Amino acid sequence: MxxxxxxxxxxxxxxxxxxxxxxxxxxxxxxxxxxxxxxxxxxxxxxxxxxxxPPICHLHAGGNLYREISDEQCLTLLQQSIDTVRVYPQSVYRRPTVIAIPKSDSGEPQELLPRLQMLQNRYAELVGLDASNRVLGAPEHYYRLFEREEVEALIDSPLPEKAESQTDWLVAFAQHTELDKLKFPIVLVQEYGLSAxxxxxxxxxxxxxxxxxxxxxxxxxxxxxxxxxxxxxxxxxxxxxxxxxxxxxxxxxxxxxxxxxxxxxxxxxxxxERMVEFKAAYVAHWPECKGLWPEVIFYGERGTPQGMAQLTPYPDGYFQLHGMTQDITLFRDGLVASCEQSAQPKLAERFIDKIERQWPEHLVEQRTVGSIEHIAQYIPHFTQANVAAKPLFGAQQIPGVxxxxxxxxxxxxxxxxxxxxxxxxxxxxxxxxxxxxxxxxxxxxxxxxxxxxxxxxxxxxxxxxxxxxxxxxxxxxxxxxxxxxxxxxxx
Known part of the structure; x- marks a missing residue:
């Protein structure tokens, strides 16, 4: 024994x-x-x-990054994320996520509310069952909506050094984001970061x-x-x-x-039966960056030039970037499936080369600059960022079809x-x-x-x-x- x-x-x-x-x-x-x-x-x-x-950056405490997944999956991710925070608290960045819908997107902010309310209610239930589940802040603060007037009121505020309230997370965002491109309200939700x-x-x-x-x-x-x-x-x-x-x-x-x-x-x-998808995230440095930044998600249709843009902050002005377009995070022929003869989906050799050897320098530059430009359409000053490292990359399996x-x-x-x-x-x-x-x-x-x-x-x-x-x-x-x-x- x-x-x-x-x-x-x-x-x-x-x-x-x-x-x-x-x-x-x-x-x-x-x-x-x-x-x-x-x-x-x-x-x-x-x-x-x-x-x-594959790159890890987000805890997914509710799955709000994915409009397309089921409510059941969101509830599962909420529970699993709470468990993960409890076991690995030192790996978690306790900062919220801003979710914004661009005017170019077909979705509407009001469509997000039923799911957010469902997740908030479930989080409150879990905390009621066990107080140690209270790892995402107070359940009543799981999410908050901000109208344009509230965000604009923060533009002239001094940059806080430490977040004392939810609005403190939005000051730098308000000062740098092109608000005319967004639909309102925007959402601040307690989906935290996760450090690989x-x-x-x-x-x-x-x-x-x-x-x-x-x-x-x-x-x-x-x-x-x-x-x-x-x-x-x-x-x-x-x-x-x-x-x-x-x-x-x-x-x-x-x-x-x-x-x-x-x-x-x-x-x-x-x-x-399984699928394998090759993905990459990119590392940029914005030395001029000041203030507290939440994670920021600008929704978009996956695989199109207006695919979701994701800005993940780290200390000292470093950011991890995703752009759900074929020229940034996604890759043409990067999603493959198993077949009758083999349970192993066959990625093209160019992807295996990237995983097992190294990326061509010109491709690192091209895709990282493309990800910076993808973010800069909403945060114009982000054009000041530069390529900081090789991509964070890898392939993930997805069971089934x-x-x-x-x-x-x-x-x-x-x-x-x-x-x-x-x-x-x-x-x-x-x-x-x-x-x-x-x-x-x-x-x-x-x-x-x-x-x-x-x-x-x-x-x-x-x-x-x-x-x-x-x-x-x-x-x-x-x-x-x-x-x-x-x-x-x-x-």
Whole structure:
């Protein structure tokens, strides 16, 4: 029987060994969840460190960035985001998001109100059920509408150094945004930011302190076989650049390979419909930027020249930019699907080159400048920004055939094999919950306190990571990955 490292009462009894292939957001979260409970857990990760992959910038506490998704998905993302803040508080930027509808868009602000009210009501219910769910501010302040007159009244206000009220977040926005291009009211909603580098730092720090967490980095799986009698798995893996293949045996395997999940499925002839989409975000520096900035979303029709524009602020005048056009964040032929012969959607070689090698410099310049211009149509002074780094990029998988799916977590194939299928980072905890339940149902682990731990995310070691050490590790990871350290700093 394994005991949690802090000496608390044992929750699980197990001798089971779990392998997780892939150390991204999903794989790292599941490994931490299991190792905190004393489950012997190994991550096999091709990269040098944990939590690489598609750009993360937003918590999606309500899914308000996506007009096209269902109310059910929005409610799911709200719950999952609350859970994520509770487990990874040091990775969260506690700043709101402004949602504005341009006059060029066919939508109307009033169309947003039923969903916002539904989310606010659900958030209030969750806080009523458990006061520790109050991580997005007061429920009555989940969102607020601002008419044009209220925004214009802020234009001559001094720039606040610290937000004491919701209006403080709008001063810089009011002073720099071309309000004539927008429909009113605009919305300020408590959808927070999420730092990929700080998330990676927390995972790395906690992993080093958990004796049940084993990391094989710069290593790839070359074959995977399940014994037909014992149902145990033989995982064969190879350190990158070395010829020797080593073999380890496990009781349970989790495929957390993200956009390459189909490659592991193909080793098992495990059929699965999925899509893969290549995306990129861009890093700009606006040295002249002053004041507090919220995240800003200008709605638009995806894939058109007027696709959504997203401005994500970081300290010291750095911004992460999305433009949902084919010339910025989206790519022609960048969305592909699996086929009858393979569970792995085949991205064109030019995308694999970007992921595994490097971007051509001219393309970095072209697309980053294009993203700056896309934002500048609403914030004219943003033309002062310049290219600050290579893009944040990667491919994400989308299970099934619905390209608009945003709330997904896990699927299973046969016995003792699970696939994580998250689209958003906040869904990783839900995936860990589902797989833990599968381990219980199959008797690979036993629990004295099933009801208690099923409702509680138990992360005592992870929660001890201090803000200072998270910042230091996150800055190191940003430098190692050739990004500005400001993207790792706390607000």
């Amino acid at each position: 394994n005991k949690p490292i802090n000496g608390a009462e044992t929750l699980l009894s197990t001798n089971a060994k779990v392998a997780i292939i892939g150390g991204g957001v999903a794989g790292s979260t599941i490994a931490l969840r299991f190792a905190e409970l004393g489950i012997d857990t190994s991550i096999i990760e091709k990269g040098e460190s944990l939590v690489n992959g 580098f700080r998330f990676a730092a927390i995972a790395s720090l906690a992993a080093e302190r958990l004796p049940s967490f084993h990391l094989y980095n710069k290593t790839q799986v070359v074959s995977l076989k399940q014994d037909t009698q014992s149902l145990r798995w033989r995982v064969s893996m190879q350190a990158l650049g070395e010829g020797k293949v080593s073999h380890l045996d496990f009781d349970y395997v989790i495929n957390a390979c993200g956009f390459k999940s189909g490659e592991i499925d193909d080793m098992l002839s495990a059929k699965r 619905d390209a608009d799916l945003r709330a997904a977590d896990v699927s299973f194939h046969g016995k003792y094999y699970a696939r994580t299928e998250i689209v958003k980072a906040s869904s990783a905890l839900a995936a860990s919950d589902a797989i833990l339940q599968d381990l219980l149902e199959h008797g690979l682990v036993k629990s004295k306190l099933i009801e208690q731990y099923a409702k509680q995310h138990y992360f005592p070691v992870t929660g001890l990571c201090s803000d200072d050490e998270v910042t230091a590790r996150a800055r190191l990871l940003a430098s190692q990955r050739a990004y500005p350290q400001a993207l790792a700093n706390n607000d």
